Amino acid sequence: MTANVQNQTEFDVIVVGSGAGALASAVVAADHGLSVLVVEKSDKYGGTSAISGGGIWIPNNHHFAAKGGKDSYDKALQYLKVATGGCVSEVRLRAYLDNAPKMIKHLETKSRVRYAVAEKYPDYYPHLPGSLSGGRTLDPELFDTSVLGDELPTLRQGAPSNLLMGRIAWTARQAHKAMSREFGWRFMVMGLMLRYKLDFSWRRKSRYDRRAALGTALIASLRRSLQDRKVPLWLNTDFRELVVEGGRVCGARVRCDGRERVLTARRGVIFGSGGFEQNQTLRDKYLPKPTRADWSATPPGNNTGAALEAGVAIGAATDLLERAWWAPxxxxxxxxxxxxxxxxxxxxxxxxxxxxxxxxxxxxxxxxxxxxxxxxxxxxxxxxxxxxxxxxxxxxxxxxxxxxxxxxxxxxxxxxxxxxxxxxxxxxxxxxxxxxxxxxxxxxxxxxxxxxxxxxxxxxxxxxxxxxxxxxxxxxxxxxxxxxxxxxxxxxxxxxxxxDAGDIGTKGGLLTNEHAQVVREDGKPISGLYAIGNCSAAVMGTGYPGAGSTIGPAMTFGYIAANHIAAGQ
CATH class of the missing domain: 3.90.700.10 (Succinate dehydrogenase/fumarate reductase flavoprotein, catalytic domain)
Known part of the structure; x- marks a missing residue:
């Protein structure tokens, strides 16, 4: 839904960005009965999440437990304390461990989001105490994109490399089976190809599978959930700056349809707008050299650090700015x-x-x-x-x-x-x-x-x-x-x-507390302002504990932020 068909300018919550964390926070806020607006600067929604694997790293998740898996809160905390490099407060680590299982249960119970456990996908640091050889990473199920209706063309699509033969959807579990050449992988691939070939009605419309996979499936399921809740998503809407009154964030100034508009957020603004990896000036300022924006695997023109700069402009503290979620x-x-x-x-x-x-x-x-x-x-x-x-x-x-x-x-x-x-x-x-x-x-x-x-x-x-x-x-x-x-x-x-020395996003950003509130240098929260995902300093610190350590925290702290706003705290 584009901004030019909307006249409303006042909402309870304004969410900046349309990645998984942003959309999850919007779903949860709407479930509390709050009026929500999502604004996205691009002409596509989904952000970096849409082109990702879509996995989420959730210790003590119910899917693993249902299959007889053994995990524990204490074991996960022991692992995180070391895997994060010792630079994240224990209160934030505990906030993540307390709420991540609740977040995915909420979404699977009340929205269209569906996951399955990747039982064989191990934590990234198996030598560290508290690590598991599988079960903490959840993998999105395929999602039928035909239910998105007129909004399907504006869904950001994943790379062809995420699809079998560049066009057929498969889960990360299925891709792993094929890549590691496990027993039965050829029959599995033939089955996926046959399913695609027999979908004649959809193939007349598109060469691509009607089903979305990986991160695209996650974003499609979240957006459909927001459609169910009649939550508007404004595309081509560029966030410019925060509106602050009496020390409290109460709205945002955006540019859409060629003009600037002031939007009021009665209860809070949630930044979920990504990092600064596409801003060469900020890369040169903070990241190790050499560094180039065109080495990044994230969508060009997005993730330019607008949230970081807006937060700093009103006194926000920052952390981990020299770090990124590196990937060659x-x-x-x-x-x-x-x-x-x-x-x-x-x-x-x-x-x-x-x-x-x-x-x-x-x-x-x-x-x-x-x-x-x-x-x-x-x-x-x-x-x-x-x-x-x-x-x-x-x-x-x-x-x-x-x-x-x-x-x-x-x-x-x-x-x-x-x-x-x-x-x-x-x-x-x-x-x-x-x-x-x-x-x-x-x-x-x-x-x-x-x-x-x-x-x-x-x-x-x-x-x-x-x-x-x-x-x-x-x-x-x-x-x-x-x-x-x-x-x-x-x-x-x-x-x-x-x-090249690429990345899938930057790690550093606005420092937040256990409620996802942006804090000042003295640790006091900036009233009305929340940050999640890559525009915030990563709760995973300097490490990457397991597959889904970017999106899992983004969605979890989105859940935390929405609950905190709804509670009026």
Whole structure:
């Protein structure tokens, strides 16, 4: 619903942004009987959440318990205290653990949101006390987007890489089964393709599946829930500044339809507008160097730090501004944003090297830690690891995906776009030839490959222990022995793809308390102002405890904010 058909200017709650946290807070606020408006600067709703995996990290969730899973509050708190780097107050950690299970129960009971437990998806730091080998991450179920009606075209769609064959919806659990080549994966894929092929009525309208998957499914289910509650969503509505009276936030100034409007929020404003990763000036000011907005896997033009700047302008405290939710990315010509590289780094037979041809990290490590390692090695090597290069051979190319390259058994080189050669991927008959094309030291690369080939034979990575823990092995090939994450790099031709120090959002922002209220430097809350998601300082601190550690807290603190506003506290 666009702003030009709306004349109302007063609401109980104004939510800025339309990602999962923002929409969840709007649902909960409406459930309390409050009048709510959601404003979004883009012409699409869903934000970064829509292009994400949509997972949420929820310790002690009811789905895992129903399957006999064992978790505990104390164990989760023990894990979080260490995984967050010790820089988050215990009261905020407890607020998350207390409310995350309640949040998802509320949404599943009263809205159209549906999740299932990813029983095999381990926490990202299995070596830390209190971690679990699975059960804390929840995965969105598929959602029929036809129920969105006229608003379907304005739903932000996920990347083609999130879909089977670029067009068929599947859950993260199904994608994992295929990528790790578990028993029965081929039959599962054929079943998904058949379901898609037989949906004749929808295929006459669109080449894409009627079902949304992953983050797009989450956003679609939340938006449909807001439609059920008749909550308006104004697109193309750019937040400009807060309206403050007597020290209390009581509204927002926005620009829509070519003019500025002042909107009144009788009970509160909730910022859910993302981080500042698309603002190069703020990146240069706060993030480690080198840094570029066009390395980010988030939607260009969004997430420019408007909430951060507006909060600071009225005296808000900030934290973690030098941090991001790092993820290596690959730029593909004609695509609006780079693609994050998540699971593929664990597949056996691919290594990542710097310009010296040397490995500098366990390739299967969590994506935040992977880019952290890129920055550390950038300093240690004298600027040789940004960009880094992922290297693999013909055997890997045939069996596994890497970035936009689907396995050659599905998409041989002859079917790849011609302009991708020497822009997306490089190819050489020998490792030395490949190294010359990409500016990597040939002798260093050959020596590294020789060493890794020996590790593949023994199953032990003596340098970085790749494949040595349950997280690494989650995306390994279960058919490869003795280590599902290690295979030789020996069969030409050889391939390389460039990896940039990208991100899926920034971590730092407005500091909040356990009620999601934005606080001043003295710790006192700014009345009427709340911040959730990436525009707030992450409750996960410097770490990334598990899959869904961005959206899970955004939705949970959205739930907390709406409840706090409704209680009139």
């Amino acid at each position: 990315t690959i730029r593909v010509p004609k695509e609006e944003k780079p693609r994050g590289v998540f699971a593929e780094r664990a597949f056996p037979g691919a290594i990542v090297v710097n310009a010296l041809g040397k490995r500098f990290v366990n390739e299967a490590a969590p994506y935040l830690e992977f880019v952290d390692a890129m920055y550390r090695d950038q300093q240690a090597s004298g600027g040789k690891s940004i960009p880094a290069w992922v290297i693999f051979d013909a055997h890997f190319r045939f069996h596994y995906a890497m970035g936009p390259l689907m396995p050659a058994q599905i998409m041989p080189d002859s079917r790849l776009k011609k302009e991708w050669l020497n822009t997306v991927y490089w190819k050489g008959s020998t490792l030395a030839e490949l190294a010359g094309q990409i500016g990597v030291d040939a002798k260093g690369l050959e020596a590294t490959a020789h060493k890794v080939n020996e590790y593949a034979r023994t199953g032990v990575d003596s340098d970085f222990a790749r494949g040595g823990n349950v997280f690494d092995r989650y995306y390994g090939d279960t058919n490869v022995k003795p280590n599902p994450c290690l295979a030789p790099i020996a069969k030409g031709p050889f391939y390389a793809l460039r990896l």
